[in-house]
Amino acid sequence: MPEGHLIHRIAADNTALLGGAPAGVSSPQGRFADGAAAVDGRVLQRVDAYGKHLLYRFDGDASVHVHLGMAGRVLLGRASERPRVAQARLRLEGRGSVVHVIAPARCELVDPGGVASLLGRLGPDPLRDDDPSPALARIASSSAPIGAVLLDQSVIAGIGNVLRAEILFLLGIHPSRPARSLDEEQRRRLWDETVRVMRDARDRGRIVTRPPAGTSGDDHEVAEVEGRYVYKRETCGRCGTPVSKSALAGRTAYACPTCQAA
DNA sequence: GCTGCATGATGAA
DNA sequence: TCATCCTGCAGCA
Numbered sequence: 160m161p162e163g164h165l166i167h168r169i170a171a172d173n174t175a176l177l178g179g180a181p182a183g184v185s186s187p188q189g190r191f192a193d194g195a196a197a198v199d200g201r202v203l204q205r206v207d208a209y210g211k212h213l214l215y216r217f218d219g220d221a222s223v224h225v226h227l228g229m230a231g232r233v234l235l236g237r238a239s240e241r242p243r244v245a246q247a248r249l250r251l252e253g254r255g256s257v258v259h260v261i262a263p264a265r266c267e268l269v270d271p272g273g274v275a276s277l278l279g280r281l282g283p284d285p286l287r288d289d290d291p292s293p294a295l296a297r298i299a300s301s302s303a304p305i306g307a308v309l310l311d312q313s314v315i316a317g318i319g320n321v322l323r324a325e326i327l328f329l330l331g332i333h334p335s336r337p338a339r340s341l342d343e344e345q346r347r348r349l350w351d352e353t354v355r356v357m358r359d360a361r362d363r364g365r366i367v368t369r370p371p372a373g374t375s376g377d378d379h380e381v382a383e384v385e386g387r388y389v390y391k392r393e394t395c396g397r398c399g400t401p402v403s404k405s406a407l408a409g410r411t412a413y414a415c416p417t418c419q420a421a
Numbered sequence: 422g423c424t425g426c427a428t429g430a431t432g433a434a
Numbered sequence: 435t436c437a438t439c440c441t442g443c444a445g446c447a
Contacts, residue, residue: 160428160442211429228429230441248440262441264429312430319428366428390428409435410429 160229163210163317164360167286169233170208173215176235176256178205182217183252187244194223194268195249203253210281210316215251220271223249228264281316285357291350298338298346305341306334307408317357324390324413325368326353333419334412335405369396389413 161169182203186195201217208214215223227233234247238257244250249260260266269277282297283289297314298305308314309323318326327334329352332345341349360366367386388396395402395415405412 162428165428226430228440229427230429230439232441246441264431264440310429321428411427 161211161227161231162319162322162360162366163208163284163286164322164357164366165364166211166213166227166317167208167361168364170206170213172235173206173213173233173251173258177203177251177253177258179203180253183250184223185250187247187250191248191266194266197221197268198223203251208284209278209287210284210312211319212277212281212316214269214274214277222269222274224265224267224269224273224277225249225260225263226265227260228262231263232261234259234261281312282314284316285350285354286317286361295346295350298341298349299343301338303338304335304407305332305338306412308338309334310408310410315353318353320410320412321366321387321390322353322356322360325366325387326356328388328415328419329356329368331419333421334407334414336421388418389415 180202181200184195184199186192198217198221201219201221204216204218206213206215211226213225215225217223235258236256238252238255244259247259247261248263248266251258282294283291294315298308301308306323306327309318309326310320323334326349330345330349332341356366356368365383365386369386369388371385384392385396389402390413392402392413394400395418398415398417400415400417402413403416405414
């Protein structure tokens with residue numbers, strides 16, 4: 160269930176493990192057998208991340224495009240370990256390491272034209288040092304709620320439901336506010352905060368927006384919620400007001416009625 | 422055991 | 435806006 164920060168982390172890890180060497184490519188589960196056979200044995204140059212998309216770039220202008228959706232996962236390990244081989248849609252092995260891609264929503268072979276059309280559908284990626292101006296222009300002119308605009312991957316690539324909730328909280332902006340009601344300063348801060356939060360999340364491997372208060376529970380789930388202000392919380396992590404939930408762009412949007420101006 | 426939801430996206434209506 | 439696909443899992447019977 161990865162947002163952009165984890166996709167970038169996965170890309171960097173996969174490149175470090177498998178990049179620059181011939182890769183054994185297969186589809187143990189079978190549904191990507193043809194695509195895997197087409198690049199099996201070729202050199203895997205590197206793995207790139209664009210928003211929530213992964214591109215495994217092979218010699219010969221062939222790439223494997225992976226999108227994990229909500230259920231997908233990527234497992235990394237030594238070639239000897241790793242039990243879940245049978246259900247992997249995509250398996251890559253090289254230099255003593257193995258990568259398993261489990262349950263992706265998308266896994267397909269693409270040529271340079273396919274890569275170009277994919278990238279053409281994505282807005283600037285806060286983790287790629289892209290120029291934010293196209294995204295800020297879209298926000299400035301959109302009458303849709305800012306909470307819906309932030310999930311639109313053609314505006315900004317890589318934001319998911321957790322980041323949307325937490326970034327808007329940090330800015331004190333309610334998700335149902337029309338995007339174009341943000342002033343220039345708010346739009347600039349929105350991009351800057353997004354870059355900051357996503358870089359931090361990529362480096363940590365998880366989204367933490369709320370500084371830890373005391374030393375409490377060792378329960379992982381509890382700790383996860385404690386690191387956030389509103390996402391999936393009952394009460395605001397800053398002021399204690401009950402968090403409000405609403406549907407925006409088909410997903411549950413979380414907000415604090417006190418800290419986030421409507 | 423079954424249902425529905427989830428850190429996602431698409432295509433039809 | 436809805437149905438659908440990818441899977442796992444919490445909640446319920």
